[in-house]
Amino acid sequence: MKRFDFLKTLEERIIVLDGAMGTMLHAVNLKAVDYGGADFCMLGDLLNISRPEEIKKVHRAYLEAGANAVETNTFGSSALRLKEYDFSQIDKSAFGEFFDKQTAKVLDNYSISYLLSKKGAEIAGESLEEYSRGDSYDGRPLFVIGSIGPSNHVLSPTEADIQKGSWELVENNFYRQILGLIDGGADVILFETQQDILEIKAAVAGALKAMKERSKKLPVMVQVTVDKQARMQLFNTSIQAAACAIEGLGIDVFGINCSIGPELMEKAVSEISSFSHLPISVLPNAGMPVSENGRTVYKLSPEDFGAPTKKYVEMYGVNIVGGCCGTGPAHIKELASLVKNLKPKKRKTDPCTFISGPQNIVALSEKSGLIQIGERLNVRGSKKVREAVESGEGGIDYNAIDEVVRDQAEGLGLGILDVCMDSNVADTKKILPQVIQHVCADFRGALCIDSFDPEALIAGVKAYPGRPMINSISLEDFEDGKSKLDAVVSKTAFFNPVYIALSADNKGPAVAAAEKIRIAGEIIKRCGSYGVKADQLFIDINAFPIGSESDEKINFARESLNAIAGIKALSKGVRTIIGVSNLTNGLAKKPYMRKVLTSVFLDEAAKKGLDAVIVNPDHCTPAENIDKKDYELARRAILQKDMAAFAELENIADMKKGISKPQMPSYESLSPEDRVREKIIAAYRQRAEVKINGKFYGDLIVSDAAKALSSPREKTIGSLEFINNYLMPAMAELGKRFSAGTISLPHLLRSADLMKQVMAWLEDHMKNENVVMQKKGAVVIGTVYQDVHCIGKDLVKTLLENYGYKVIDLGVQVPTAEFIQSAINEKAVAISASALLVQTSGHMITLAREMKKANLDIALLIGGAPVNTALAAKAAAAGSLRAGELKRDVFYCPSAMDGVNVLERLFSGGKEAMLAANLEKLKRAMAPSANKLSRKEEGVALAKNSPRYHPPKIKPFRKTGHTDINDLKINFKNLKNLNWKMAKEDETVFKKLADKWIRRSKENNWIAPRGISAVFPCNAKGNKLFIYSIDEPDKKIAELSFPSSVENSWFLSVGSKQKDLCGFQISTAGIEAEKATAEFMASGDTESMLYIKGLADRVAEDYAEMLHEELNNIAGVDDKSSRRVSPGYPAIPDMENNKIIYDLLDGANIGITINDAGLFKPESTTAAVVCFNPDSKRW
Structure with missing residues (x-):
């Protein structure tokens, strides 16, 4: 196949990308085993190994539709995404030797990430090759786009309880994935559906590192996701701020995808078109999702999808188009035909230079006067800030920091603030990034990151979610023969900042205008060697106190003014700046004199072309506000070094009381x-x-x-x-x-x-x-089963807690039964469930149905990207499509704050009116689906008799045992990451802790693993499993309930001519572990309590694994042929089944008890059913 240059092709034609991968795969009749089991069904990237032919079919369909490029099936293949899955539990049967030989039997997420990504790129490349050899290929350029989704770890500051990562962690995460894409043959790297600017920066850094290692430069595309207001919602980042922050990182295309349909993208497209200098990509969804027959679907037709997207090409100069969620080959075919004969349109962009903060852009434009940078957020120049950073034993006084920021940004209207934490007391390299992150958590301006220490500047830039200014660089020696310019620019040029460069070398700050110009020229040249352009430079012309010259022939102020024009003539785009406070050093107690001298100097400097000033605006005023006589006195003092004029102005100041600054409301x-x-x-x-x-x-x-x-x-x-x-x-x-x-x-x-x-x-x-305040109650929250996305849920948690609710956070991938049981235990007033994936949102309907079965009459709040009012209506109907009674307190909450508002109104006097209005809304949303039946939701049995299965040829038995903790195969990876939450801790530190607590547990007899296992005769009928006596095989002694039919699909039916066999087991860490946990808690030693509790939970789980292996060995089956399921999880959600297993096995014999809710004591206890039929793994 002929290879084409991607960037050159962009100049010649509109490139059409493919549509959704997940939408296409969802329509294929794939089974859970293809993904490695039910727990992995949301990780479609695994199909690259188990079902590569299905991925090829999707690629081929889009190529036949006219796409120029296909995206690899690797959106979720980065290691940080993969760590959300426990690969030790994966069913390997569909993967050949992938998990054994290729990873050397070590389930390392980085290795899996590399291999999945490499394979995904190879599959896409093979698809292009095969298509290009066919008769339908028209010779158009074809490309493999390496798709990369977010890591699910944010770096930008937020006060919400969201999973956070470090720069190094995220950079390495993407570096390892991109090595796989490069080695697999990807032509382009695409970061898509991105939400965090800092994460994007680290991701691009990882991409460049991987390319450097492989000596191969690939084009890089970045696509963010925005709402209809053209903002990245999580951090309120405008699309222009996003473009400003990342388009100078070395990427080649900037664009948007996902979240909304094409008709709602126009504001964002328009703003990118007039702002970004890069080619633009636009990949909308097929409209907004709707619920239909219990499924979330996208209904925008190919024609309605194509028309606005074509408009963006013609009107706004979009270069790359394609589809995201809900789009298929028909949408791409329509799009390809519409843009086939269109040529890339040249766009006019704003020539101004911009920097950006976490939310907005700030123009570096002198059209409305000097660019002002606030100087007060500075340890060296503000007593309040210095005390905030250096005086407090408990850390930084952020209240004082906030006040200084607020005074400058809100009180004085400054768009850029200089932040300098240089201190002899505090660690600047540590404090500067912390202050930057704190300020940026809610800040609409931009920051100028300031330090004498190059290492602090580098750390500060990595913490800043925008395009920063850096203050400062110079030709002064730093270390090892390198200047400060070399030390800083070599490590920060990647971030595309705007630099403030002091006109200084080893002799110190230049005094004479000619020397300032000479040094400025050298700075421009040296910066150019690092790829820094002239319009990224502000040359500081240096300020010295007026009248402080030791040489009568020198006038500091006039030399600085005279240097302005010469510096700006050196190169087009270079600007000048001055930190003006030093001009009036020593005049703090003469505010009027300070204000007049500062204002006059800046007025004269502006006339000569000065561009910017670092200043406290309280210390200056427009020249027209100054008395003409005073202006002339100041002018003579500055330009002529007239000390008589200076003295006269000083006398005038002494007679004045000073001019106070405008006060913020008190x-x-x-x-x-x-x-x-x-x-x-x-x-x-x-x-x-x-x-x-x-x-x-x-x-x-x-x-x-x-x-x-x-x-x-x-x-x-x-x-x-x-x-x-x-x-x-x-x-x-x-x-x-x-x-x-x-x-x-x-x-x-x-x-x-x-x-x-x-x-x-x-x-x-x-x-x-003795006043009683009505409590707002407990709210149980979590992300639904099979969904590992937690950002939305974490925002809900943060807001609810801060508004006074007790929040029971169940985490991610929460089984339905756990939602319900927790709500009952906590007497909750509501359940709040979130989902980010279309495929998982259906669990919300199941949750509502099970709440109805459990007579749990509390509010259900649902939200997330694929959720809407129609889905809420379906949940309110408990999954039925028949018109009937709707649960009126099921609420669709588009945002976390909507959830808070709903609960607040439920506690207000307007509760009934609100519920009535919500019911009408639900009825309207339900109307299109009324009187329709969904066979899936009615639980029609899909399983057919499986003649291949024959029960194990063993006799039923019961066995009780125990083991020593030292003999147990403890899963130390899960102990570290899941039980002890020490994923980021050094392995050596963890190993010492593990050894310590295992030793202490044995010495004190805190953990004594005990277990029971048994095999009983059984048969199934529908969703019931009948258990028979070991001694009398025809005597039914128990009955278990499953959510759907297990007849033949799991166990042989009652009507078959033979009994099946079913395994049961209970494992526990022992009651002493719970006593030790309680004692540690009572003594206030929460650290020890967490260690012993985590270890006990791990022991119970790993002993369960050991018992399961023993059952398999006795039954003569391998691990791939049997399935172990526990009550409370989706396969068998009813916790009542725990009681049945407890009674069957006589759990009291190993020292455990069980309550009416089906919960064990001690808590570190698990029960399970073992099915030996390999077909059970499909369901």
Whole structure:
């Protein structure tokens, strides 16, 4: 096949990518075994090994439709995504020798990532080769696009409880995957559906590292996902800020995909078109998802999909088009025919230079005056910041930091703030990134990262989710013969920053204009060798105190002014800047004189072409505001070094009282209760240790709350009145502003934290008053079974906790039964379930149905990308498509805040009206599906009799045993990562801890593994399994219930002529482990408690594995032929089955008990059913 140059092809034609891979695979009749078992069905990348022919069919379909390129089936193949799966539990039967020989029997996620990615690229390449040899190939350019999804680890700052990673972790994660794609023959690397700017930066760094290692440069595409407002929702990042931050990293194409359909993408496409200098890609979904017959589908027709996408090519100059979720070959065929004869359109982009912060871009434009950079977030220049960083024993005083940021950004309207944490007391390399991340958690401007220490600058840039300014570089020696310029630029040029360069060398800051120009020229040249362009440079012309010259012939200020034009003439695009505060050093107590001198100097500098200034705007004012006489005195002092004029101006200043800065609104002027309300709405935090009645709280707002309820006045405010008239209105106002888009999620989280502080104090206060406050109750949350995405769920958790709810977080991949049992145990007021995948959203319907069966009458809140009102209606109908009674408290919540608002209204006086309105909404959504039956949802048996299966030829038996912890094959990987949550810990440290706790457990007899196993005669009928006596095979002694038919698919039917056999087992770590856990907890030693509890849970699980192996050996079957399932999980969700197994095996003999809910004591106990029929693994 002829090879084409991707970037050259982009210049000549519109490139058409393929459509959705998952949508196509979902339509294929694949079985769980093809994925390695039910737990792996969401990892379609495994089909590259087990069913490569199916992947080829998808590629071929898109090529036949006219696509120029196919994306590899590797979206989720990075190691960090793979670690969400326990590969020790995978069914290897469909994978040949892949998991044994190729990984040397070590289930290393990085190795699997490499091999899956390599194989995915090879399959795509083979598909292109085969298609190109066919009669339908028209000779058009064809490419393999290496698809890479997010790592599910964010790097950008957020106060939400979201899984976070490090730069090095994420960079290495993608580096290893991309090695596989390169070795497999990918033509292009594509990072798609991205949500975090910092993660993208680390990902691209990993890509460049892999290419360098393989000596092969491939084009890199980056696609982010946005909402209809053209923002990346998680961090509120605008599409322009995203482009600004990443398009200079060395990527070749920037674009958008997923989330919304083509008709809602126009705002984003328009903004990219006028902003980005790179080719643009647009891959929409096939509209927004809808629910139909219990399935989430995308219904946008190929014609309605193609028309707006074609418009984007013609009107906005889009270069690459294709499809995302819900699109198929028909959509791509329509699209390819529409753009076939179109040529790439040249676009006009804004010539201005931009930097960006976590949310927005900031133009470096002098059209409206000097670019101002706030100087006060600086340890060296602000007493408040210095004390915040250096004085506190408990770490940084972020309250003071927040106040300085707020004063400059909100009070003074500055779009760029300089942040400098250089300190002789604190570790700058550690503190600077921490402050950057804290500020960026909710910040609409951009930062200029400032330090004398190159290592601190490098660390700071890696922590910044935007395109930064770096302050500063120079030709001064740093170490080993390298200048500071070399040390900094060599490590940061990748980030495409804008640099502030001091006109200084080893002789120090240049004084004479000619010397400043000479050094500036050398800086421009040296930066150019690193690929840094002139428009990335601001040359600092140096400021010295006015009148401080020791040589009468020198005028510091005039030399600086005279250098401006010469520096700007060196190269097109280079700019000039000055840090102006040093001009008036020593005049802090003469504010009027300082303001006049600063203002006049800047006015004169602007006339000569100065571009930017680092300044405290309180120290300057527009020239027209200065008295003409005073202006002239200052001008003479600056330009002529006229000390008489300087003295006269000083006398004038002495006669003035000074001009105070405009004050921010003072909270102190408000009553305490109003102060609390307004601080919560404004997210105004003042971190401090507050002690009231012997208890400590973390913010000064608690003092305000205490004053509100205790200050003497004509009418005393009671606790409930305070809550209802001040706190609740604050919450309501926040909800309104968030819904209206006037505040961001980070702002909301900060406000919620303040509310939590006040409520914590109020609860204590009301106990003392004997006032009863109605609790908001417990909410059980989790991501549905088979879905490992947690970001949405974690946001819900953060908000609910901060709004005063007790949150029971069950984590990800939560079985339905666990949701229900936890809600019952905790007497929850609601369950909140999330899903990010279309395929997993159906579990929400199952959850609602099981809630109905369990008579669990509480609210169900559902949300996530594929969820909508139609799905909520289906859940409200408990899965039925017949028109009938709907559960009126099933709510679709588009965002985390919507969930909070729903719960708040459920506790308000308008509850009934809200439920009635929601019921009408559900009915309208249900109407199109009314009176239709879904065979799948009605649980029609799909299994057919399997003549291949013959029960094991053994006699039934019962066996009780125990083992020593040292003889047990402990899964140390799971102990580290799952039980002890030590995934990031050094392996040596972990091994020492494991050895220590195993030794202590044996010495103190804390863990004594015991187990029972048995094999009973059985037969199945529908979803029932009948168990017969070991001694009397025709005597039924027990009956187990499954959610669907197990007749023939799992066990031989009642009507067959022979009895089947079924295994049962119970394993426990012993009651002493639970006693030890309780003792550690009672003594306050939570660390030891967690270690012993985690080890006990691991022992119970691994002993269960050992018992299962013994049963298989006795039965004469291998691990691939039998299946072990435990009550409470999807295969057998009813926890009542635990009681049946307990009674069958006489669990009391090994010291365990069971309660009415089917839960064991000790908790580190598991029970299971073992099926020897290999067909059971399909269901």
